[in-house]
Amino acid sequence: QPQNVIEKIVQRYAVNLPTPSHKVAQGDFVSIQPEHVMTHDNTAAVMSKFQSIGAARFNNPQQAVFTLDHDVQNKSEKNLTKYRSIAAFAQSHGVDFYPAGRGIGHQILIEEGYAFPYVMTVASDSHSNMYGGIGALGTPIVRTDAAAIWATGRTWWQIPPVANVKLLNTLPEGVTGKDIIVALCGLFNNDEVLNTAIEFTGKEGIAALSVDERLTIANMTTEWGALAGVFPVDEVTIKWLRDRAVYLARTQNRKHERINDERIQDLVRNPLLSDSDANYAKHLTLDLATLTPHVSGPNSVKHATPLTTLEQQRIKINKAYLLSCVNSRASDLRAAANVLKGRKVADGVEFYIAAASSEVQKDVEKSGDWDTLLRAGARPLPAGCGPCIGLGVGLLQDGEVGISATNRNSKGRMGAPTAQAYLSSPAVVAASAVSGYICGPQSLHPTNPISKTFAAFHAHPQSPIITYTDNATQTPPAKSAPADVIPGFDGTLRGEILFCDADNLNTDGIYPGKYTYQDDMSPERMAQVAMENYDPGFTKVAKKVRVNDILISGFNFGTGSSREQAATALLYAGFRAVLAGSFSETFKRNAINNGLIVLEAPQLVSDLRKAFKGGEEVLTRRTGWDATVDLVGGSVGVGERRYKVPPVGRAAQELIVEGGLENWVKNRIAA
Known part of the structure; x- marks a missing residue:
């Protein structure tokens, strides 16, 4: 069975497969034993979860990495006490620990080789996608997963559909990797890659991208909606690794345990490539030669505008930011310094900068770029997340406008909900800070050589050339053999279909926020308030639920907050399974971690909508359709019709039989 590179990496880290020769494929539920798992400030919450499940020791202390990076500006005794407890916990268990000030966790994992080509490294943070910039498979997990990995070494993953994103030709001078991902988020803004794993292809286009640019693009595949974004390992990657190995050996006076000549040579001798006939769920292309600088926003990555268009609007800014895990490496700070040489930040503008790590800061201090930024009026912050996640000084206030080289500009993320946030490349952020309105370096006095390049974009505006193909509408993705069945x-599953015809039904609609922190909610009470914000009459329908009745909803079910109760409330209401057109990946993880089966059935949703369209609006409908779900074979039968769904593999079966991930871990600890 042919495999793409995503499937091949998962194959290396999959455990407890039905047979030694079993090949994993898109849609499979698999148990995985990742190379590393990173937690940051949320380590404290994972510690609590770890202890609550009765774990006393780590299965493999070298698998875990702790980094403190999110709330590093917070010097309150409460936060410092938390940080000390994490450090002590790491020391007592022999876990690698990086204190506040060392840098952002994702950057540390790249610098120190925890993320390495062809490995699977996960993190309890959504931007673990970034590891794909060097050819690793990085993907986010939730806190319960992290505790499970600490205790047992493993968790589960459903291999997502794999999208092939081909980057054709090469970028014009002055256009950056940040422009690529900002444009992709805006050009393909109808969930084309939602919950997919992206494999970037296109030899010519990728070869011209630096590792820093690849890390930027992979990082923001998170905002694009994907669960991973993986670049090929090529000569650029190998050279970066070799240079890194030399640097580490010189500065640490020893051979680095993860980035060293032997490991790099093994990559060269044993490249991991997609098979020529590998299957992809989707194909997208972007002609890089047609791309111009783009700006995202305001307040959404789904809206990307050519820089030349925004410049004409002269949008005044109050704050500018050059920080975060996506664009605060040495090359980013250098790009901003090149724009700011001999210039000053405009009156009335606050320009905040922070390096991705202490190592990056030493680099730019040595080169003089840090001093250039400070002389121009930039305000330094410690290496960490800070304003990107709405923590510390410099947040956007009511009515303010900010432009940032960060990765996320959702409403209220960087401050007041009434503020407006735009995203762009470091050079554009720097130029905007100087001029006081959103612009590129070409709008400054022409003393900088890159101004001529940007000027060409004004003279010859164009729309990027893109293509999109969804193979699901043509030939279905190849599937691996049906899963075997574990005892118990x-x-x-047989029952009547209950249909909630709604897309983007969020966790607040499923389980209202006002109950989230009421710790005395019994299972019975949670069942009573399930779906209360979506449909106050839901419980009148659900209380008639028969054993194994099936709840079906629309697309992107469970979006929004990560509250676990959104899944458990439905379980307590009597549902063994929920089917939908698609799910929020966080909801899916919370559901399966608690023993609730969730399966994508987009065609069944489409047929239900055709059958029950028009007439009186009913939020929750008993359809009268009886369905039989073959959970192992991967199908749903409704009368004479058959619909494909992902088969429930051994990894998910174990969790369901044992009543969720916490019980699964407890049972293995007891054993």
């Missing part, structure tokens, strides 16, 4: 798992 009932592979068949």
